Amino acid sequence: MLDPPALRSNVFAVSKPPLIVLSLEGLAVSSLGCYGSSWNETPSIDRLAATGCVWDRFLATSDRPEIVFGDWTNPSSPWSESLGERRGPLALVTDSDSRGLQESCFDEVVALPGHRASGESRPAADVAETQFGQLIAAAIERLAGEKADELLWIHSGFLTRCWDAPRELMPEEERLDEMPLEEDFTGEEADQSAGMMAFDPLMDLPDRTQPPDLELMAESHPDLVTAWMKVYGCQVRLVDLLLDVLLEAIEPASVSLVLVGTSGFRLGQGGRIGHRTGPLRSPDIQLPLIVNRGGPLHVPHLTSSGQFGQLLHRVRTDPSTCCSPEEWSSPTKEQPPIQIQSDRAIAAVCNPGWFYVRDTDESEHLFLKPDDVDDFNDVGRLRGDVLEALRTSEEEE
Numbered sequence: 231m232l233d234p235p236a237l238r239s240n241v242f243a244v245s246k247p248p249l250i251v252l253s254l255e256g257l258a259v260s261s262l263g264c265y266g267s268s269w270n271e272t273p274s275i276d277r278l279a280a281t282g283c284v285w286d287r288f289l290a291t292s293d294r295p296e297i298v299f300g301d302w303t304n305p306s307s308p309w310s311e312s313l314g315e316r317r318g319p320l321a322l323v324t325d326s327d328s329r330g331l332q333e334s335c336f337d338e339v340v341a342l343p344g345h346r347a348s349g350e351s352r353p354a355a356d357v358a359e360t361q362f363g364q365l366i367a368a369a370i371e372r373l374a375g376e377k378a379d380e381l382l383w384i385h386s387g388f389l390t391r392c393w394d395a396p397r398e399l400m401p402e403e404e405r406l407d408e409m410p411l412e413e414d415f416t417g418e419e420a421d422q423s424a425g426m427m428a429f430d431p432l433m434d435l436p437d438r439t440q441p442p443d444l445e446l447m448a449e450s451h452p453d454l455v456t457a458w459m460k461v462y463g464c465q466v467r468l469v470d471l472l473l474d475v476l477l478e479a480i481e482p483a484s485v486s487l488v489l490v491g492t493s494g495f496r497l498g499q500g501g502r503i504g505h506r507t508g509p510l511r512s513p514d515i516q517l518p519l520i521v522n523r524g525g526p527l528h529v530p531h532l533t534s535s536g537q538f539g540q541l542l543h544r545v546r547t548d549p550s551t552c553c554s555p556e557e558w559s560s561p562t563k564e565q566p567p568i569q570i571q572s573d574r575a576i577a578a579v580c581n582p583g584w585f586y587v588r589d590t591d592e593s594e595h596l597f598l599k600p601d602d603v604d605d606f607n608d609v610g611r612l613r614g615d616v617l618e619a620l621r622t623s624e625e626e627e
Contacts, residue, residue, distance in 0.1 A: 256389035257491035326387035443504035455498035523549030
């Protein structure tokens with residue numbers, strides 16, 4: 231794996247804010263090892279989860295990352311109101327131009343230019359040259375300043391705009407390693423091997439930095455989803471690698487660190503690949519949330535992104551109270567339903583057992599939760615009673 235020496239050379243004595251938040255637009259839970267990924271490796275993130283708290287069902291109340299981020303950083307949010315007296319400024323370091331309009335929550339904002347990939351753009355040659363690498367470098371530089379921040383919030387939108395991670399971060403394909411050489415085939419086997427090697431999406435996609443936005447069709451190549459998953463996984467491994475650089479700078483034993491997504495990303499679920507593509511579905515609003523303190527613990531309860539402000543207050547004051555034993559063992563039936571706002575659905579509501587969505591074409595869909603993670607099986611035709619109950623709860627809201 232690549233080592234980012236240009237960034238590690240900046241790791242020196244830094245001021246340690248009591249709280250660092252790293253938020254990412256377009257971060258899919260399916261790509262993280264601590265959420266059960268079988269196709270991508272994230273050792274640094276997994277180490278955070280191994281000693282901290284992981285929210286298994288953290289759900290956004292909107293599919294638009296700028297709305298989610300804006301709600302979290304609104305000056306009237308529970309987080310902002312709970313600050314009271316503090317020892318230092320609240321700082322934001324970001325590369326996103328869609329972070330919402332609530333910058334007034336921060337005392338200082340360091341805004342880096344965000345890149346939007348074009349059809350001609352190519353991956354960076356080095357980790358330090360990537361958009362996310364430059365963001366982490368700016369965050370470390372901020373930590374090395376004379377001011378001691380109360381909060382350092384790092385926010386990036388590169389996963390939805392520019393996949394510029396060096397492709398050396400992509401692991402070798404086992405199926406290619408195990409594929410016999412062409413000269414090993416004879417006769418009919420040689421003809422078959424020629425057909426197998428005629429098209430390989432993995433050979434065509436690595437140099438593309440523009441994130442996909444596509445619908446899978448019947449004629450789509452069967453390896454297309456796998457190919458895009460590998461390229462996306464390369465971007466997430468970049469996050470994992472640079473998170474390790476950041477952790478090396480701050481010595482996380484004395485700092486609370488929160489890793490959270492502000493939107494999800496579709497990787498073949500529902501026949502779509504992309505960010506905010508197609509009808510609203512669970513992978514668009516299912517967000518990762520990891521705190522490096524108060525564990526090891528997985529929180530299984532459905533949790534609204536609207537509760538993030540209270541959570542940050544707990545992390546800041548006493549990380550051990552992120553999820554008390556009483557809260558962890560409370561019955562799921564006491565959890566209220568979550569209303570989701572989206573311009574890709576007329577209505578959407580999720581409770582501990584079900585996800586209901588009415589698409590813009592008025593069709594209704596129902597998915598069993600938490601078993602059906604990716605909305606694979608629509609059971610609305612079988613459970614009209616649940617459809618009616620959730621439809622009524624949405625109308626009352």
